[in-house]
Amino acid sequence: MRLAYWMYEGTAHHGVGRVMNSMRNVHAVFHAPQGDDYVNTIFTMLERTPSFPSMTTSVVSGTDLARGTIRLPETLRQVEEKLHPELIVVIASCSTILLQENLEVAAASAHLDADVLVYDANPYRMQENGAAEGLFSELVRRYAAPQPLTEQPSVNILGPASLGFHVRHDLTSLRRMLNTLGVRVNVVAPWGATVDDLRRLPAAWLNIAPYRELGARAADYLEEQFGTPALREAPLGVQPTLRWLNALVDTLNEIGVRRNGPVIRMPHLTAFSLDGMSAPSSVPWFARTADMESYAGKSAFIFGDATHTVGMTKFLRDELGMPIAGAGTYLLKEANWVREQLKGYVSDDQFLSTDEFQVTAARIAELTPELICGTQMERHTARKYDLNCMVIAPPTHIENHLLSYRPFLGFDGADTIADEVYTTCTLGMEKHLIDLFGDAGLEHDDGLAPTADRQIAVAADAEVAVSVAEAVVDGQSSTVDPTWSQEAESMLKKVPFFVRGKAKGNVEKYARDHGIALITADVLLTAKENIGA
Amino acid sequence: MPPKVQFIREDGLYHSFCGLVSVGWLYQKIKDSFFLILGTHTCAHLLQNTLGVMIFARPRFAVSLLEEGDLSSSQPNIADQIAEIKREHNPSVIFLLSSCTPEVMKVEFEGLAHALSTPELPVLFVPASGLDYTFAQSEDSVLQALLPFCPVAPPEDKRVVFLGSVNDVVADDFAMEAARLGIPVAGFLPAPHFSDLPPIGPGTIIAPLQPFLPKVASQLKNERDATVLSSLFPFGPDGCRAFWEDLAAEFDIKVDLSEREAAAWERIKDHTDLLRGKKVFFASDILMELPLARFLRAAGAEIIECSTPAINRRFHARELAALDGVRLVEQANFDRQLRDIATYQPDLIISNMITTNPLVGRGLVAKWGTEFAFMPIHGWSGVNVLASTFTKAMRRHALLDPLSLDPVWTTGLMPSAPGDVIPLQEL
Numbered sequence: 014m015r016l017a018y019w020m021y022e023g024t025a026h027h028g029v030g031r032v033m034n035s036m037r038n039v040h041a042v043f044h045a046p047q048g049d050d051y052v053n054t055i056f057t058m059l060e061r062t063p064s065f066p067s068m069t070t071s072v073v074s075g076t077d078l079a080r081g082t083i084r085l086p087e088t089l090r091q092v093e094e095k096l097h098p099e100l101i102v103v104i105a106s107c108s109t110i111l112l113q114e115n116l117e118v119a120a121a122s123a124h125l126d127a128d129v130l131v132y133d134a135n136p137y138r139m140q141e142n143g144a145a146e147g148l149f150s151e152l153v154r155r156y157a158a159p160q161p162l163t164e165q166p167s168v169n170i171l172g173p174a175s176l177g178f179h180v181r182h183d184l185t186s187l188r189r190m191l192n193t194l195g196v197r198v199n200v201v202a203p204w205g206a207t208v209d210d211l212r213r214l215p216a217a218w219l220n221i222a223p224y225r226e227l228g229a230r231a232a233d234y235l236e237e238q239f240g241t242p243a244l245r246e247a248p249l250g251v252q253p254t255l256r257w258l259n260a261l262v263d264t265l266n267e268i269g270v271r272r273n274g275p276v277i278r279m280p281h282l283t284a285f286s287l288d289g290m291s292a293p294s295s296v297p298w299f300a301r302t303a304d305m306e307s308y309a310g311k312s313a314f315i316f317g318d319a320t321h322t323v324g325m326t327k328f329l330r331d332e333l334g335m336p337i338a339g340a341g342t343y344l345l346k347e348a349n350w351v352r353e354q355l356k357g358y359v360s361d362d363q364f365l366s367t368d369e370f371q372v373t374a375a376r377i378a379e380l381t382p383e384l385i386c387g388t389q390m391e392r393h394t395a396r397k398y399d400l401n402c403m404v405i406a407p408p409t410h411i412e413n414h415l416l417s418y419r420p421f422l423g424f425d426g427a428d429t430i431a432d433e434v435y436t437t438c439t440l441g442m443e444k445h446l447i448d449l450f451g452d453a454g455l456e457h458d459d460g461l462a463p464t465a466d467r468q469i470a471v472a473a474d475a476e477v478a479v480s481v482a483e484a485v486v487d488g489q490s491s492t493v494d495p496t497w498s499q500e501a502e503s504m505l506k507k508v509p510f511f512v513r514g515k516a517k518g519n520v521e522k523y524a525r526d527h528g529i530a531l532i533t534a535d536v537l538l539t540a541k542e543n544i545g546a
Numbered sequence: 547m548p549p550k551v552q553f554i555r556e557d558g559l560y561h562s563f564c565g566l567v568s569v570g571w572l573y574q575k576i577k578d579s580f581f582l583i584l585g586t587h588t589c590a591h592l593l594q595n596t597l598g599v600m601i602f603a604r605p606r607f608a609v610s611l612l613e614e615g616d617l618s619s620s621q622p623n624i625a626d627q628i629a630e631i632k633r634e635h636n637p638s639v640i641f642l643l644s645s646c647t648p649e650v651m652k653v654e655f656e657g658l659a660h661a662l663s664t665p666e667l668p669v670l671f672v673p674a675s676g677l678d679y680t681f682a683q684s685e686d687s688v689l690q691a692l693l694p695f696c697p698v699a700p701p702e703d704k705r706v707v708f709l710g711s712v713n714d715v716v717a718d719d720f721a722m723e724a725a726r727l728g729i730p731v732a733g734f735l736p737a738p739h740f741s742d743l744p745p746i747g748p749g750t751i752i753a754p755l756q757p758f759l760p761k762v763a764s765q766l767k768n769e770r771d772a773t774v775l776s777s778l779f780p781f782g783p784d785g786c787r788a789f790w791e792d793l794a795a796e797f798d799i800k801v802d803l804s805e806r807e808a809a810a811w812e813r814i815k816d817h818t819d820l821l822r823g824k825k826v827f828f829a830s831d832i833l834m835e836l837p838l839a840r841f842l843r844a845a846g847a848e849i850i851e852c853s854t855p856a857i858n859r860r861f862h863a864r865e866l867a868a869l870d871g872v873r874l875v876e877q878a879n880f881d882r883q884l885r886d887i888a889t890y891q892p893d894l895i896i897s898n899m900i901t902t903n904p905l906v907g908r909g910l911v912a913k914w915g916t917e918f919a920f921m922p923i924h925g926w927s928g929v930n931v932l933a934s935t936f937t938k939a940m941r942r943h944a945l946l947d948p949l950s951l952d953p954v955w956t957t958g959l960m961p962s963a964p965g966d967v968i969p970l971q972e973l
Binding site: 014018019020023024027033037039047048050051052053054058060062063065070072075088091106108109136137138174181204205 | 558559561562563564565566586587588590591592594595596605607608609610611612613614616617622623624626627630631645646647649650651675676677678680881899900901902903904906907956958959960961962963
């Protein structure tokens with residue numbers, strides 16, 4: 014037993030929900046107490062679903078347990094009557110699994126027309142990704158049927174699922190590239206797939222399975238069983254995308270030659286751009302511009318799932334030239350794979366494998382990297398230490414579910430990521446000047462600053478006000494605010510304006526903690542030494 | 547005997563959360579507390595996903611995580627974790643919350659809490675499992691656990707204790723309002739600190755601020771011989787007037803707040819003008835539905851249905867009487883509600899976090915009930931917030947162009963939707 018404050022991965026039943034809410038005309042039924050219904054919220058709120066997710070909790074109450082009632086057959090009948098799904102997946106919860114009920118028998122007693130699969134996911138051994146991957150590959154195994162390949166070259170895209178990271182955008186980016194090559198998409202699964210689509214999987218010439226977390230095992234099965242080759246790399250970054258495209262074309266052409274099919278030719282790369290006549294990505298040139306020179310010294314720490322940690326680490330070093338301070342994953346079962354992939358990028362000392370966010374936070378505090386790529390928890394940690402962070406992996410916050418096209422994969426993805434890195438980090442030359450000379454003409458209290466800058470200054474003041482208010486509410490420190498001597502105040506004005514509020518707050522806290530009523534230049538100096546303000 | 551008001555009880559197949567969610571506000575309310583949930587990964591995942599609970603610097607709640615190896619032992623050993631909490635957080639009290647898995651394992655919580663308790667650091671058992679408790683019902687359990695630590699007041703100590711967690715600003719409002727009316731205040735349960743618990747005895751008048759605390763109210767009556775005020779809950783001009791007049795009467799103070807009530811209605815006229823004649827359907831789970839519906843009805847709205855997870859004939863007697871003639875449902879069936887919503891086409895649905903977006907996706911105006919649980923809607927000063935929380939969604943939807951009613955604008959958003967398009971009236 015251990016104390017847990019927060020978890021990176023979701024539960025097994027959340028993983029099942031992700032697969033079922035991706036597919037059409039299927040339904041998940043949770044044999045669980047009412048509280049387990051919370052997983053629905055994650056879909057309706059984060060994905061803002063305009064309809065009800067395909068999952069129902071067949072409520073188990075304390076009274077039911079006392080009476081020996083099992084509502085599952087009745088719930089199954091209601092679900093069938095209302096929605097007529099082709100397939101219903103039943104799963105027990107962490108509590109009901111201990112009851113050792115025979116859910117197969119209970120489900121069979123409902124006499125449904127729908128296919129019913131009682132998915133045996135032990136929530137004490139499986140988490141979100143394991144359960145999702147296990148269920149998806151079980152469904153592929155169950156339904157994929159032998160059949161001839163399509164006439165024209167075609168691929169399946171395996172792995173995109175509800176609540177996947179930027180997954181709709183990735184899918185668009187992949188589709189755009191496949192369109193440009195003239196390669197058809199046979200099936201995307203589980204995203205938007207029906208049971209019939211799963212039956213049609215073996216008709217594709219090639220499987221694309223870019224996510225290590227979901228779809229890889231189904232690709233393995235289809236390769237073993239039907240001989241379908243698989244492209245397992247994630248085209249994240251310009252170089253990986255070029256290699257991915259070449260591998261895709263080569264593999265399809267090998268099959269095409271055997272079948273006397275059409276030969277796919279790699280078009281001029283401009284064909285992959287949005288307007289069809291420009292560079293497919295701006296990253297290679299952008300990375301070489303003088304502007305980006307300052308990134309040579311900026312170090313990055315990357316922490317997330319397996320796919321994005323590996324992809325982002327390589328991208329930052331290989332394509333933006335940033336030094337890597339460390340990298341790691343919370344997916345302990347994938348840790349070896351990630352470590353292997355990142356050989357030459359991070360040493361064993363720099364590699365971190367943990368599912369406890371406090372350990373990651375401690376590493377971040379120790380490294381104080383210029384850029385953190387992480388989950389919403391690292392974003393939170395970064396705010397605490399006033400460091401720069403971009404979110405590159407689940408679990409996500411609602412603010413990571415934006416409307417505009419922001420893929421991570423493909424050429425389009427490389428541009429999105431580079432922009433995000435650029436706007437997340439404090440800018441180069443400007444920062445040098447501000448650091449060196451203090452204000453760089455951005456003073457907000459000289460009465461001459463342009464409006465936009467004044468707004469920033471006001472915002473900074475508002476932050477101070479908030480933190481002061483918090484300190485007062487906190488009640489820990491005295492509510493008497495120390496005053497500033499004229500000399501100390503003029504020293505404070507030399508601190509760059511965008512960190513001045515914070516510095517002021519820190520010094521005042523120091524003064525309060527030490528019972529100092531008047532902040533003199535001397536106090537300011539001592540405080541700066543003590544708190545590194 | 548309370549009047550026999552009719553309500554329907556259904557099978558409870560509605561969307562909701564379990565009792566653990568009250569941790570989200572109670573750990574902030576009781577500032578020197580720690581909330582320890584004996585539970586699983588599911589409990590931790592629930593907390594971090596439902597209330598947007600994030601880990602700020604030093605969270606004062608955690609899950610003592612049952613892993614596979616712990617399932618065989620009927621009495622888990624959490625002494626090390628208690629020691630860790632003591633070391634890291636130094637709380638004055640630890641609440642030990644039950645969850646579904648240890649309930650199924652038949653963990654003997656009372657004994658466990660007792661064994662871990664010391665005079666310096668009490669560990670109090672709080673039943674909160676989703677098998678038996680929903681949403682704010684666990685606050686009732688927390689307050690019952692606190693009751694033995696309230697000093698016993700002598701019979702001549704005739705003062706009011708306000709019951710139920712409200713934020714400190716709202717609490718100040720109630721204390722000030724009581725002082726204005728000449729009502730002596732003994733304190734609040736819960737108090738902001740474990741050591742500030744109010745004295746309660748036979749002279750105490752318990753004034754319930756929250757409608758989800760029937761068990762602790764009857765315990766206060768039975769164990770301390772306190773008088774539980776039977777009135778409306780202090781929501782809305784009508785509720786506040788009744789609450790304060792009835793409370794004053796307990797102290798033999800006669801006040802007439804009719805002018806104050808009229809002035810409060812006048813202040814929210816903009817809102818009540820909009821609410822008048824509107825059809826409202828309560829399908830939420832926050833256990834505040836009865837007084838909210840009563841206020842809306844007094845404001846001129848037509849309540850199509852008021853569903854709530856639990857109705858207590860005695861504790862809710864006055865609210866039930868005020869709602870006479872309204873269709874009241876306990877433990878609703880959500881599918882049946884959807885069919886009725888399709889039939890009656892309400893102007894506003896009070897829903898929960900799970901159902902709001904899908905209901906809006908049907909072209910309806912829905913508002914999270916949860917927001918009422920986290921807004922300062924109590925008392926005279928809460929009247930405007932209360933009224934505007936109802937009208938906000940209606941006004942905003944009225945401002946938006948009707949484009950969203952065309953399914954093209956939700957196409958492709960949800961992979962499980964048939965043909966990518968969600969038919970509007972698929973209910």
